[in-house]
Amino acid sequence: MDRNYSRDLLKAIQKADRAGANAVVDAWAAGRSFHQVIPELLAPTLETFGKLWAQGSGGVSLATGYVASKVAEDVLSRLLLESASREAPALPAKGPVLVGNVEDDFHPLGRKMVAAFLRAAGWEVHDLGVDIGPEQFVDKAEETGARVIGASAMMFTTAKNVEKLREEIDRRGLRGRLQLAVGGAVFKLRPELVEAFGGDGTAASAAEAPALFERLWQQSLTFEPVSGEVRP
Amino acid sequence: MNSLERVLAALQGQPSDRPPFLLNLSLYGSQLTGAPVKAHFADPAIFAEGQMAVREVFGPDLLLSPFLVSALGEAFGSRAGGPPEQAPNVRAFAADSASAALRLPLPDVDGHPRLLYLRETIRILSRKYEGEVPVIGLLVSPLDLPPLIIGLEAWLDALLFRPDEARALIDRCTAFFVQLGTAMLQDGATALALTANLANRFMVPAEVVAGISRPALERAFGQIPGPIIVHHGGCPLVPHLADFAGLPQVVGFLVDAGEDLAAARTTLGPGPLLLGNLDGPGLADLTPGQVRVLCERALAAGSRDPQFILATSGADVPLGTPPECLQAITESICLAGGGLR
Numbered sequence A: 001m002d003r004n005y006s007r008d009l010l011k012a013i014q015k016a017d018r019a020g021a022n023a024v025v026d027a028w029a030a031g032r033s034f035h036q037v038i039p040e041l042l043a044p045t046l047e048t049f050g051k052l053w054a055q056g057s058g059g060v061s062l063a064t065g066y067v068a069s070k071v072a073e074d075v076l077s078r079l080l081l082e083s084a085s086r087e088a089p090a091l092p093a094k095g096p097v098l099v100g101n102v103e104d105d106f107h108p109l110g111r112k113m114v115a116a117f118l119r120a121a122g123w124e125v126h127d128l129g130v131d132i133g134p135e136q137f138v139d140k141a142e143e144t145g146a147r148v149i150g151a152s153a154m155m156f157t158t159a160k161n162v163e164k165l166r167e168e169i170d171r172r173g174l175r176g177r178l179q180l181a182v183g184g185a186v187f188k189l190r191p192e193l194v195e196a197f198g199g200d201g202t203a204a205s206a207a208e209a210p211a212l213f214e215r216l217w218q219q220s221l222t223f224e225p226v227s228g229e230v231r232p
Numbered sequence B: 001m002n003s004l005e006r007v008l009a010a011l012q013g014q015p016s017d018r019p020p021f022l023l024n025l026s027l028y029g030s031q032l033t034g035a036p037v038k039a040h041f042a043d044p045a046i047f048a049e050g051q052m053a054v055r056e057v058f059g060p061d062l063l064l065s066p067f068l069v070s071a072l073g074e075a076f077g078s079r080a081g082g083p084p085e086q087a088p089n090v091r092a093f094a095a096d097s098a099s100a101a102l103r104l105p106l107p108d109v110d111g112h113p114r115l116l117y118l119r120e121t122i123r124i125l126s127r128k129y130e131g132e133v134p135v136i137g138l139l140v141s142p143l144d145l146p147p148l149i150i151g152l153e154a155w156l157d158a159l160l161f162r163p164d165e166a167r168a169l170i171d172r173c174t175a176f177f178v179q180l181g182t183a184m185l186q187d188g189a190t191a192l193a194l195t196a197n198l199a200n201r202f203m204v205p206a207e208v209v210a211g212i213s214r215p216a217l218e219r220a221f222g223q224i225p226g227p228i229i230v231h232h233g234g235c236p237l238v239p240h241l242a243d244f245a246g247l248p249q250v251v252g253f254l255v256d257a258g259e260d261l262a263a264a265r266t267t268l269g270p271g272p273l274l275l276g277n278l279d280g281p282g283l284a285d286l287t288p289g290q291v292r293v294l295c296e297r298a299l300a301a302g303s304r305d306p307q308f309i310l311a312t313s314g315a316d317v318p319l320g321t322p323p324e325c326l327q328a329i330t331e332s333i334c335l336a337g338g339g340l341r
Helices: A005-014 A018-029 A034-055 A062-086 A109-120 A134-144 A162-171 A185-189 A192-196 A206-221 B003-011 B029-033 B044-058 B070-076 B113-129 B152-161 B163-187 B206-221 B238-243 B261-268 B281-285 B288-302 B323-335
Strands: A094-101 A123-127 A148-152 A179-183 B079-081 B089-092 B135-140 B191-195 B228-231 B250-254 B273-279 B308-313
Touching: A005 A018, A005 A034, A005 A062, A018 A034, A018 A062, A034 A062, A034 A109, A034 A206, A062 A109, A062 A206, A062 B152, A094 A109, A094 A134, A094 A206, A109 A123, A109 A148, A109 A206, A109 B152, A134 A148, A134 A162, A148 A162, A148 A206, A162 A179, A179 A185, A179 A206, A185 A192, B003 B308, B029 B044, B044 B113, B044 B323, B070 B079, B070 B089, B070 B113, B113 B135, B113 B163, B135 B163, B152 B163, B152 B206, B163 B191, B163 B206, B191 B250, B206 B238, B238 B261, B250 B308, B261 B273, B261 B288, B273 B281, B273 B288, B281 B323, B288 B308, B288 B323
Parallel strands: A094 A123, A094 A148, A148 A179, B135 B191, B191 B228, B228 B250, B250 B273, B273 B308
Antiparallel strands: B079 B089
16 A cells, blocks of 8 residues: 555654654655655645644644744755755745844744745745844845745734834835735734734744745735836 | 732632732833833832832732843843833843753852842832732743743754753753742742743643653742742643643643633632633723723633632733723722722
């Protein structure tokens, strides 16, 4: 009987067993092209994991989410190494998109997990780090051509700084064209703050960020391009 | 009855003249006194003055030491800061891994200025309100200290992938926790309230809870010579209460806003206090009328439980919350009987 690798990978992640998860990936890759590991094994498994996380079921905790993001990073590192040796592109790139913690927020874990899940889903991610002011976010978006910013804040006090980012996006006439995804503990506890602070959307967990960014990216494309922009 | 008698009655499951209540107004004291937030979280006399104003204006039955966990990180060498209108938060960690943190000296609970600040507020408040109002010393459990010293990511890394290092750091943090907790009680704190998030299955897998977290809490709490209240710390607590039941010295649980108090009591049985479950940070967005409705609902649910204390859940009540919203809680309590002594 064929082994159900996705189920085994999910089980290893749920047990926070990073080594076990990588062993499942290795077993899957034997006799296959490693370049297919993301679309055929990792992405569908992380999607299932994200649903369990959002439901709060299946023994999923913040720590298992962290392990899932580490497994995604492990796979991406191997993929990049293999691509370098073959001189072939690692992943079909989507994006670019930005992630960062808003001004005065110094809680990087959720943002790093989001970046890992986005990269595993094929997004080109520019991770700006912690304590990022609104001008820095929007300058970088204009410089890179990003259509989605992922802004992370853990607490109510720092989440209020999302409003400043919203104002900066609007001030530069980029509303709609530049979408604002917001996340962090406070938005999960108080989802009404997403709209109140000017976010265009949020995800129930880091693992669901790729679906959110996809939706916001498509939403952005319905707006007029800014002057000088060349659409792909 | 005075506040202390009311809280003791709840602890013993005895009736009282009215339900006791607790407001997390550690930061809000500065709004009442007009003191700059920076001074409020640096000068024990100024902070204590804020709690006295809280007691004077709203009449809660329990008062708090500063809700300032960053001070515990600072004691290990982390750097804290933040905008002038907010309580400081950790901005740079003292070490980048559990193994590096093991090389840090243990803070001197009788000498470190940030720890002396916390302790002196307790001394001032307990002298002022001795025999009248319980003063609660706020702390974090030894499991929640490492995120203030090395950050949550490095701490998860140790807990999940290097359990021996994690256990060694917990042991070290336990020694500090016991020293500081004991000192706070000797300074006059009636009880300690603390988070134990890294023992919550919302944060870590069941295997870590059973293999590391719960045994660590048993060892640490068993050395504390006074009562402990476990705070939900922003995580859902009720679904995981069985993991905390029966821990030494634990006399109560403060659950998150909206959690089912009856389910909590079913899990715990009679004995521990249940505190909650008004959303403290959310009060700023409500009208006094809406707050009154929430209070009445919570009090009605709690009226079937003699060991219930109405309390704000979550983090500190934010500055800018209209005092009328807090007054609405006080009025609801008064309506439930007994007045505000």
